[in-house]
Amino acid sequence: MGQGPVCDKVETIHAVAHVFDQGRWNVHLLQQWLPRGIMSDILHISPPMSRRLDRMMWALSSSGSFTVSLAYQEVSQPSPRSMFFTNIWHPLIPAKVSFFMLHLLGSRLPVMEILHRFQVHGPSRCWCCKEPGVESLDHIFCIGEIPSQVWQSFEGSDGSPGPAFTVRHMLAKWWFRATSKAALKTIYRILPCLVCWHLWRARNTMLFDGKRVTAVGIHLRILGELREILCGRYPNLASGGLSWHSLLDLVVKRDRSGRISWHKWSRPQLMIPKLNVDGCYQAERAGEGGILRGPEGRFIVAFAKVFDVAKSLQAELKAVLEGVRLCVQRSFAEVHVESDSLLLVRMFHTKVGIPWWFMRDFEELLALRHHVRVMTHCRREANRSAVGLAMESITQVPIQFSSRGGSYP
Numbered sequence: 001m002g003q004g005p006v007c008d009k010v011e012t013i014h015a016v017a018h019v020f021d022q023g024r025w026n027v028h029l030l031q032q033w034l035p036r037g038i039m040s041d042i043l044h045i046s047p048p049m050s051r052r053l054d055r056m057m058w059a060l061s062s063s064g065s066f067t068v069s070l071a072y073q074e075v076s077q078p079s080p081r082s083m084f085f086t087n088i089w090h091p092l093i094p095a096k097v098s099f100f101m102l103h104l105l106g107s108r109l110p111v112m113e114i115l116h117r118f119q120v121h122g123p124s125r126c127w128c129c130k131e132p133g134v135e136s137l138d139h140i141f142c143i144g145e146i147p148s149q150v151w152q153s154f155e156g157s158d159g160s161p162g163p164a165f166t167v168r169h170m171l172a173k174w175w176f177r178a179t180s181k182a183a184l185k186t187i188y189r190i191l192p193c194l195v196c197w198h199l200w201r202a203r204n205t206m207l208f209d210g211k212r213v214t215a216v217g218i219h220l221r222i223l224g225e226l227r228e229i230l231c232g233r234y235p236n237l238a239s240g241g242l243s244w245h246s247l248l249d250l251v252v253k254r255d256r257s258g259r260i261s262w263h264k265w266s267r268p269q270l271m272i273p274k275l276n277v278d279g280c281y282q283a284e285r286a287g288e289g290g291i292l293r294g295p296e297g298r299f300i301v302a303f304a305k306v307f308d309v310a311k312s313l314q315a316e317l318k319a320v321l322e323g324v325r326l327c328v329q330r331s332f333a334e335v336h337v338e339s340d341s342l343l344l345v346r347m348f349h350t351k352v353g354i355p356w357w358f359m360r361d362f363e364e365l366l367a368l369r370h371h372v373r374v375m376t377h378c379r380r381e382a383n384r385s386a387v388g389l390a391m392e393s394i395t396q397v398p399i400q401f402s403s404r405g406g407s408y409p
């Protein structure tokens with residue numbers, strides 16, 4: 001109720017199943033057991049459909065389950081997000097590299113420029129130039145001789161992102177590089193972090209092991225690690241020996257071919273009728289539409305109807321319920337239901353939890369479960385008839401039409 005559990009507010013603990021009957025709250029019992037202040041709050045909640053064991057619900061999560069992370073989010077104050085600190089975290093960037101970038105952007109790496117601030121004095125000589133310069137973050141990660149050559153070696157066929165004079169400036173230029181290709185966006189996100197990581201490793205190798213590292217050597221290490229990272233998504237990169245430009249070409253070609261796909265409605269495969277349904281919610285109006293086709297794929301009946309719900313997921317569910325009831329009316333004991341709502345299908349197959357606010361609606365579907373032999377997900381493009389009917393229902397009067405005659409629109 002937002003003010004702690006209700007059970008803490010009553011003297012004797014009762015089960016919820018004791019205070020409702022036939023889908024309605026027993027107001028007389030509630031008045032006896034509950035303080036007056038929370039009666040109106042309880043009556044605003046729809047009573048459950050079935051008499052299950054009571055379960056504690058946490059209103060801040062959609063599943064009703066308590067999690068420490070959500071509790072932490074609730075108590076922690078939101079703070080403005082930085083573009084730099086957002087871009088260093090990505091599933092494809094190794095965690096050690098992300099944490100290293102965190103230190104770099106926070107100026108917490110032990111280079112002489114930083115150590116001077118802590119009264120640690122010593123010779124400040126960079127590792128990267130023939131004439132050693134001051135070891136500052138911008139020098140060893142951006143404007144020094146070897147760092148500049150490494151950044152230049154990753155110029156694309158569309159040219160360089162342009163000169164930069166600080167490491168933050170260089171990172172921003174890569175992260176904001178314009179491209180319409182998703183694969184290139186990913187590479188432009190990962191690569192700057194890898195460059196900084198390997199420049200730092202080269203600096204430490206030079207400083208602590210006394211081994212000289214060249215710009216070409218650093219380039220090859222970065223390229224090898226980038227290829228390993230991308231191999232999971234682009235298996236044709238696994239062959240190795242690729243140059244930077246051929247890696248870019250392969251990734252872009254693969255990305256282009258991966259985008260082409262064809263989705264269309266498929267005939268029933270199970271020798272039972274197939275029901276395609278869709279629910280839509282737009283501008284505070286909800287509608288449902290569905291079309292039932294026989295085992296051989298021929299049209300049987302379709303419907304479109306407007307109704308009153310507050311969320312699109314409820315609209316998707318109402319469409320399934322309406323369609324299944326229609327099948328039962330038409331004496332079809334079992335049906336194959338196809339919906340473009342992946343979430344609803346996953347809930348039906350218990351792959352994801354059911355939000356507490358949705359539980360009451362969902363129980364209606366569970367009551368009809370024995371009429372649904374299989375429920376599958378399809379792309380919206382393959383569900384166009386049902387989508388069109390649902391959209392039509394918002395603007396038209398209720399319609400139902402069938403192959404046996406009746407009212408055609």
Ligand SMILES: [Zn+2]
Pocket residue numbers: 126127128129132133139144145
């Ligand atoms: Zn230098």
